[in-house]
Amino acid sequence: MTLTELFPLLLVGIIIIAVAVLFTFIPVMLWISALAAGVRISIFTLVGMRLRRVVPRMVINPLIKAHKAGLGVTTNQLESHYLAGGNIDRVVNALIAAQRANIELSFERCAAIDLAGRDVLEAVQMSVNPKVIETPFIAGVAMDGIEVKAKARITVRANIERLVGGAGEDTIIARVGEGIVSTIGSSHDHNKVLENPDLISQTVLTKGLDAGTAFEILSIDIADIDIGKNIGAELQIDQAEADKNIAQAKAEERRAMAVAQEQEMRARVEEMQAKVVEAEAEVPLAMAEALRSGNIGVMDYMNLKNVMADTDMRDMISKLSKHENDEDDNDSK
Known part of the structure; x- marks a missing residue:
């Protein structure tokens, strides 16, 4: 086969390879899908995304979804959020959910919430459907010394305005726990707390515990309440035991001092007896000396x-x- 006969075949192969490379580098099918959905986007914009290392489908698919929902979101906004490390699909879904729920939420705030590490779609859903946070048993001691344990259910709603920089669920639980402990501790009789557990929730709600958090507390309900230990009696028993140990220690100290004084007195008596014996032993010698010297x-x-x-x-x-x-x-x- 001559070169002239091979040339058409080579030309066809080159064209096929060029078209394959073109379709691989340029998402033509994605461009066609966007046009079919009414999203006007240039093929050169898609090529630019490839050059900027942006996956086109990660931008175009959410853009189509936003266009169908009537959101005024641009390609540059989505692309910049993608390059910043955000989740475009989740942001668009949150915007759509907020629009359907008549919640005012801009793309900038939604993107900021997403970049802050919070689930913006869950926050929007929580604004529509409040969430219930259940605390563990929180123990407090009334003034009569009886321990009272209470478990609360906190109904909260996400506060979109405070999602960036607002405290989370742990802060809500800690503040409610502090309010429960202080309310029980200020009660003179634990029976009053058992009779009216709603006093706890009313007192806690008036303290504005949701300040500075990403939530708005709607209600605090006492789910369970129980009696714990008699802390006052245990403290009195411990105090009595400590007093007894102190008294025993002082008595032992006095006994040891008495024994020491007794031993000291015995030592002195023995010393005096030794001196007496020594003196009596010198008497015969003195008498003999007196007889020899003629004194007696x-x-x-x-x-x-x-x-x-x-x-x-x-x-x-x-x-x-x-x-x-x-x-x-x-x-x-």
């Missing part, structure tokens, strides 16, 4: 011995008399 005579020494013997005899007689008197007293008893 033998008769003086004998008279001293007689006096000592007489004194010992009298001591024995007095002890025997006392012993006999004690025996007579025992016999008489």
